Structure formats: structure tokens, C-alpha cells
Amino acid sequence: MSNLFVHLPSFATDYSGAASVFYNMGGLVVIHEPSGCMGNFTGFDEPRWYHAPEMVFSSFIREEEATMGDESILLNKILQECASHHPKFVAILGTPVPALIGCDISGIATEVFDTTKIPAFGLNTTGFQYYDDGIKKALLMIEEQLMKDSEVKEPKTVNILGYTPIDFFLSGDDRRLASFVESCGFRILCSLPGDELETIIKAPNAEKNIVVSAAAIPLAEKMREKYGIPFCAMLPGTTNGKERMQAFLQDYTPQLPASCVCSGKALVIGEQISANTIRDFLIEDLNYSNVNVATFFAFSRTIAREGDIKLSNEGHLQKLIEEGCYDIIVGDPLFERFTNRQQIFVSLPHPAVSSKLHWQSYVSLLSNDFSKYLYEKINRKYPVTLQ
Incomplete structure (x- = not known):
């Protein structure tokens, strides 16, 4: 019962994370399910669907098909769609029923490739894991x-790994990041996902x-091992953050000014790299001395830093907030009920958590504001020097 969520909705699932990766890549994405899981992805986890729908299909698995284990039905459906739409690849994603x-x-993906010679990816997503697991796979x-x-x-090229609307909505932070990379004298060779x-x-x-x-760190670690490509896992949000990323790209040791610290304890709840960026803002711009990240x-x-924590369930979050003596808590608006x-609660919507309930209020981490x-949310006067 420890995994039962009473106050929070289900977070974006692994098949949604995987579908978000394959989205907009020119392929056929097949979600193998009876009828509801595809609607969960297109209606609640993928904001691009509303203005730029792609080739995402449901297999509409029926009871007899599931009972008898007749996988030829799915294979034939996919082959028909390939003949009609000529996709650049096929991605088949599992859900609870096939799991x-x-x-x-x-095996079905292998048969698709053997028959059509179209690249095919078969991911054993289950719907029982969160979106980050699907992105990683x-x-x-x-x-x-x-x-x-x-x-x-x-020379002077970088890949951007792990940028999806499930974390960043349609905020334009991908363009802001690209602009910063170019200002450092580099160009983006590949965005994965995205290209x-x-x-x-x-x-x-x-x-x-x-x-x-x-979720993209395992890929970066594998690419470092196989191809010798170093990586940094961060966003250029704060002044020091920009300096650290520029130092990584241009191979020098950054000279960072010491932050002025004041008393105050804060907790940031969210995707780890985004939460780390918010922590940098709280320490460097607002002078908080003790900021923990939870995800x-x-x-x-x-x-991670000392005091950061991986949350296992909503009871774990409740206990952390009750015992942590935090002055400020930053996170999706649905977490406010635990404070x-x-x-002081600072609302920063995370599409993976509150979906379309709050994603229109998403705040860009890389914007000047x-x-x-x-x-403003912490009720401090904004200094002129930072405007």
C-alpha cells in the first residue's frame, strides 16, 4: 500500500516518455493497448499533439487477441500502416495489457524489420513505471x-540529450539553449530527441x-564510454551556470564568485537537472544557504548534493516536508497541498505531474524573467541590478 497515491494523480508513464522521444521524428509510433493508453498520451502527456499531431496509433488490442496471444494481428496492422504511410521507422510500445x-x-519489431526493412524499435514499456524510464529506454x-x-x-559541435515537452512544455527553452551554445562558439549537431x-x-x-x-544521463554515460564524448548535465540558467557550461564547452576552469549566504532552508521538488537549476537560482540570486532537491x-x-533525495511515494514526500523544517518549497502546484x-510555496508546473491542469502556466527556466x-513569489523586492 506504500505506493498508493491518495492526493496526487498518476504521473506520466513510461510509454508516454518513450512516445515523446519518438514523436516528430518521421516514424510510426504504435501504442499496443485496448484504447485508453493512447488517449492518455495524446490528451494529457503530449502538448504537441494539439497543434502538430504525428503518426501515433493505437493497436486496439481486443479481448480475444489478448486471451489467445495472437500477435499476428498486431503485425498485420503495422504492415498495413507501413504500406500506407511509408514511415522512416516503426516504434512499438508496450502498456499494461501486453505486459x-x-x-x-x-520479437514483433524484428518481424516488422525483416518484412519491410524499415528500422523498428520494440520497447517493453509496461505503464507501471514513470515517464523517465521510457525516455531512458x-x-x-x-x-x-x-x-x-x-x-x-x-569540431565545435554538441549534442543536446533529453529535451522533451514532458519536462519543458512548449517553453522555447530549446531555442534559448541553442542560442547560448552558439554564443560559446559551438553549434548543435544533434538534438535527441528532436531530430x-x-x-x-x-x-x-x-x-x-x-x-x-x-533520464538521458545513462545515454550520455554510454556515449562517453563508446565514443569518447564527455558530457555535462546542467542548464545554463544562472550567471554561474552559464559560466560553468561555457567552461565545459571551451575547456577552461571557471572562476566563480562566492555566493553571499543567509539563513534559510528550501526544498525543490521536480526533475533533477531542472531542480538543480532552480537550486542555483535560490543560492546565487536569493542567497539561500541550504537547498535540497527531491524527485x-x-x-x-x-x-546530486548532500541532502538530495529520491522520493518513493507521496507519503515519503509528506514526511520529508513535515520533518525538513523548510522555509520555501518549490514544485508543481499539486505539491502545495503537502505544505x-x-x-512559502513557489508554483512551477511540471507537465509530467499535473499535465494539462497547469502546463499553460509553465515558467521557462532559461528566460530572463x-x-x-x-x-516575486518569495515576496522580495527585485533588485535593479538583476533586471
């Missing part, structure tokens, strides 16, 4: 099937990787 009956998703499978080592690196297969194949040619969500999603010790009146937004 429970033991459907061979990988999709990225690793793309690397395994498409990328090959290259001895020649294209099509022809570009993704060239990703091992990049000099460096920039990871913007913790329900992918958690890497390599980018008390003495604590983010620091000002924090000041």
Missing part, C-alpha cells in the same frame, strides 16, 4: 540500433554532449 500477458514486443535503444563509432569528430534519424546517426561525431534531463523521477548521484501556512519570478 501482463507477456507479449513479445521486441528509448534513447538507449536508438543508440544501440542506429549509432556507430566515428574516429572523426566535427530525425538521418541526423541522429551522426551524433557520435560530436565533440561534447549536453544533458538536460536526468520522484530519474535520480543520479553524480549530479503548511508557515511555508525566471529570477524575477522567484523574487
Whole structure:
């Protein structure tokens, strides 16, 4: 019963995370399910669907098909769609029903490739894990099937790994990040997800990787091991953050000014790399001395600090807030119900948590106004020097 959520809705699931990776890449995405899971993705987890729908289909698995384990029905449906739409690839994603009956998703993908010679990805997502697990699996499978080592690196190039609307909504932070990278004298070779297969194949040619969500760290670690590409896992939000990323790209040791600290304890709840960026703002711009990060999603010790924590359930979050004596709590608006009146709550919607309930109020982490937004929410006068 520890995993029962009483106050929070279900977070975005693994098949939604995987579908978000394959979205807008020119392929056919098949969600193997009776009828509800695709609607969950297109209606609640994928904001791009409303203005730029892609080839995402439901298999509409029926009771008899599930009972008898007849996988030829799914295979024939996919082959028909391939003949009609000529996709650049096929991605088949599992959901709870095929997971429970033991459907061979990988085997079906192999049959699709053998029959059509179209690249096919079969991901054994289950609907029982969060979106970050689906993102991780999709990225690793793309690397395994498409990328090959290259001895020649294209100078002054980077890959952006892990940027999806489930974390960043349609905020334009991808363009802001690209602009910053270009200001450092580099160009983006590949955005994964984001680019099509022809570009993704060239990703091992990049000099460096920039990871913007913790779900993409396993891919970055694998690319470092196989292709010798170093990576940083961060966003250039604060002044010091920009300096650190520029130092990573240009290979020098940054000289960072010491932050003035004041008493105050804060908790940031959210995707780990985004939450780390918010922590930087609280420490560097608002002078908080003790800021912890907590997340329900992918958690890497390599980018964590002392006191950071991976949350296991909503009871865990409730206990952390009650015992942590935090002055400020930053997170999705649905987390506010766990706070008390003495604590200042700063609302920063996370699409993976509250979906379309609050995603129109998403606040860009890389915009010039983010620091000002924090000041206003914490009831401090915004200093002229930071405007």
C-alpha cells in the first residue's frame, strides 16, 4: 500500500516518455493497448499533439487477441500502416495489457524489420513505471540500433540529450539553449530527441554532449564510454551556470564568485537537472544557504548534493516536508497541498505531474524573467541590478 497515491494523480508513464522521444521524428509510433493508453498520451502527456499531431496509433488490442496471444494481428496492422504511410521507422510500445500477458514486443519489431526493412524499435514499456524510464529506454535503444563509432569528430559541435515537452512544455527553452551554445562558439549537431534519424546517426561525431534531463544521463554515460564524448548535465540558467557550461564547452576552469549566504532552508521538488537549476537560482540570486532537491523521477548521484533525495511515494514526500523544517518549497502546484501556512510555496508546473491542469502556466527556466519570478513569489523586492 506504500505506493498508493491518495492526493496526487498518476504521473506520466513510461510509454508516454518513450512516445515523446519518438514523436516528430518521421516514424510510426504504435501504442499496443485496448484504447485508453493512447488517449492518455495524446490528451494529457503530449502538448504537441494539439497543434502538430504525428503518426501515433493505437493497436486496439481486443479481448480475444489478448486471451489467445495472437500477435499476428498486431503485425498485420503495422504492415498495413507501413504500406500506407511509408514511415522512416516503426516504434512499438508496450502498456499494461501486453505486459501482463507477456507479449513479445521486441520479437514483433524484428518481424516488422525483416518484412519491410524499415528500422523498428520494440520497447517493453509496461505503464507501471514513470515517464523517465521510457525516455531512458528509448534513447538507449536508438543508440544501440542506429549509432556507430566515428574516429572523426566535427569540431565545435554538441549534442543536446533529453529535451522533451514532458519536462519543458512548449517553453522555447530549446531555442534559448541553442542560442547560448552558439554564443560559446559551438553549434548543435544533434538534438535527441528532436531530430530525425538521418541526423541522429551522426551524433557520435560530436565533440561534447549536453544533458538536460536526468533520464538521458545513462545515454550520455554510454556515449562517453563508446565514443569518447564527455558530457555535462546542467542548464545554463544562472550567471554561474552559464559560466560553468561555457567552461565545459571551451575547456577552461571557471572562476566563480562566492555566493553571499543567509539563513534559510528550501526544498525543490521536480526533475533533477531542472531542480538543480532552480537550486542555483535560490543560492546565487536569493542567497539561500541550504537547498535540497527531491524527485520522484530519474535520480543520479553524480549530479546530486548532500541532502538530495529520491522520493518513493507521496507519503515519503509528506514526511520529508513535515520533518525538513523548510522555509520555501518549490514544485508543481499539486505539491502545495503537502505544505503548511508557515511555508512559502513557489508554483512551477511540471507537465509530467499535473499535465494539462497547469502546463499553460509553465515558467521557462532559461528566460530572463525566471529570477524575477522567484523574487516575486518569495515576496522580495527585485533588485535593479538583476533586471
